[in-house]
Amino acid sequence: MVFYDTTSRLTWCVFVSILVLFPTVVLHSSANSNEDQQSQDDEAATSPYGICAHLTWGDDYDDAEFQLQQMKSAGIGWARVDFPWKHMETQKGEWTYDRSDNVLELSGSLDVNILPILIAEPAWASPAYQHLDDWRSYVQNVVGRYKNKLRYWEIWNEQNGPHTWYGEPNAAQYARLLEAAYEEIKKIDKDLVVVIGGHSGIPTEYIEALYAAGAGSFFDVMNVHPYQIDPESYQFREQLDELKNLMGQHGDDGKPIWITEYGISTQNSVPKVSELLSGVVSGGLAAIDSQREDWSPLLLDDPNYLGGFGYKAEAIAMNMFKPMSPEKIKLEDLKALEPSKNGLIVLPPTETFPINYFDDIERYVQRGGVLMFWDGVPLYYDATKYSRDNPLNSIVSTSYRERLHVGWEAYWTKDGVPTSSTSNSPGRSWTADIDFPEKTPKASRFLNSGAIKDNDEFLPIIYSSNDSYQGVSAAVYKFDSELKGGLIVLSFIGVTWGETEERQAQRLPRKYLSTLQAGISLMFWYEFLAHEWDPFHNEDHFGIVGREHNHKPAFTAMATLTQARPPGSSVVEEFWRSDSGDLYHPQWKRPDGNLAWAIWKPEGEQTYSIRVKGDIHDTFDYLGNQIPISMNNGEATLVFSESIVYIIGPEEIEFTKTIGVNPPENLRITGN
The missing domain is CATH 3.40.50 (Rossmann fold)
Structure with a gap:
């Protein structure tokens, strides 16, 4: 609830009732949702932190143990991994599971959940939507083998893109592929969860075409890859609301929405x-x-x-x-x-x-x-x-x-x-x-x-x-x-594209926190390992760990985020940014009962005077560096910038922007 003061000080206060609710329950629940589906979503939401890793391919397979160990140390709960059909059935009827077996053994020992992607048909079964009997056999064999280890199954990747479909995206063609996979998976175990392939962007026209083709009955989790839309922006929330409205029109407002890819590349150093x-x-x-x-x-x-x-x-x-x-x-x-x-x-x-x-x-x-x-x-x-x-x-x-x-x-x-x-x-x-x-x-x-x-x-x-x-x-x-x-x-294109490693690290926790505030229960960063083969190619630089196994600053930012907002934390209040959009302040309740805040400005920096109610247990930046606060009569001064400041503990924080502002702007956030 928001109250506005009409005095000369521009004042707005946010009062938040603390309820121990997972964001998926609050923002995805509806009269049409069922208990089984809600329990599936809650299970996924126990760790909202995922990352993409090609652990069954090439050099990444050789590095699989290192990558999974490092994911565990950073607090990452999920790895999204390709299970390529063409690698598992190289000749028709001849199955090879060595790599997927080894990856699952490693991930199980480290308690990292795996989201497998069923994708990439062999040449003799291409295009897959025209070889549905062979596709069904692939789904039967792979899901049947791992049904007791893997609960969630993603079907294809960015099927609405020309480079990841067959030239021209066709919703009806993908719907046939999705239907066949769904039917085979539910035959094996009706409680297994089918995740629709991650759509490039939030393409509501394409998704509407999927519904028209009957695909709404053949997935349990909606899935998008909003690279082109900043999750911190109002545009992201508008497009997400448009997607939710579309789903609601088709009776799917109870289905959760995941983001299985989002990332920032650091190519072009x-x-x-x-x-x-x-x-x-x-x-x-x-x-x-x-x-x-x-x-x-x-x-x-x-x-x-x-x-x-x-x-x-x-x-x-x-x-x-x-x-x-x-x-x-x-x-x-x-x-x-x-x-x-x-x-x-x-x-x-x-x-x-x-x-x-x-x-x-x-x-x-x-x-x-x-x-x-x-x-x-x-x-x-x-x-x-x-x-x-x-x-x-x-x-x-x-x-x-x-x-x-x-x-x-x-x-x-x-x-x-x-x-x-x-x-x-x-x-x-x-x-x-x-x-x-x-x-x-x-x-x-x-x-x-x-x-x-x-x-x-x-x-x-x-x-x-x-x-x-x-x-x-x-x-x-x-x-x-x-x-x-x-x-x-x-005439080279894109030599200035990409971000610096520092800005990748600044933005990683901001994107996770923004999607959690929007009701997304699980997001996967793209990706874990940056191959760094070509300094000018964006695909080689999304990762948060370098080719030589060096931690980029984004790795540290991820580890700091998962410590500041541990799995099991819950959104306290959906209202999380100022009307002017120049101060972001998402809040959550941690499993230990403490309230916590992440505070940043989307651009530039500004000095604020803060007054707190309750004890501050910890204050640190996006890389985990301690930020000393000297309180004087319950007040202190902090500079907020594009880098997150985490504040753990107090029941209420009042910010007053006084430097360079006349009249001063005041914001009070309370946790009760």
């Missing part, structure tokens, strides 16, 4: 990307004007330019120009800039641009300025119309690139251009400048000289190739026409 790009930039600037030394680079960091740089891109740019410290400018500053003083402007790494500011961008180059584009095809999408859900609506005409004399080609514009290159090499003049890491970015867009004019020059810096094609993925456009400056362009 700042040092590796900066080292590669610094050679491109230094060589490119020398090619444009070999006599000039002071370029005074500027970062065009404007929220109207698709959000500006962002944390990772800014870190790379700052590292790239060391020892210089580039200043930031806004779009409105372009007109007044003098190229002779501020020669190089680094634009945000994106294929979008603010079309209403293009004339200013063009004039800067006409007057001798230099621009750096460094992600894909420059000037491809109109930032004022761009939407990640439908980017095609914002593609602009080629005229904007032609006005800056940029030519390019890609697999969708010209036959013979590859979808991805396999190797990179420096242009002849830049052999000494470019220092390639062992693994290098892959290109799918390529630059050319097709739009240059008069005495312009097109100078390749990096060639990207495969067996039958060689194109240019980084180049200098040196102008001597109506344009008098130059461009440095890199």
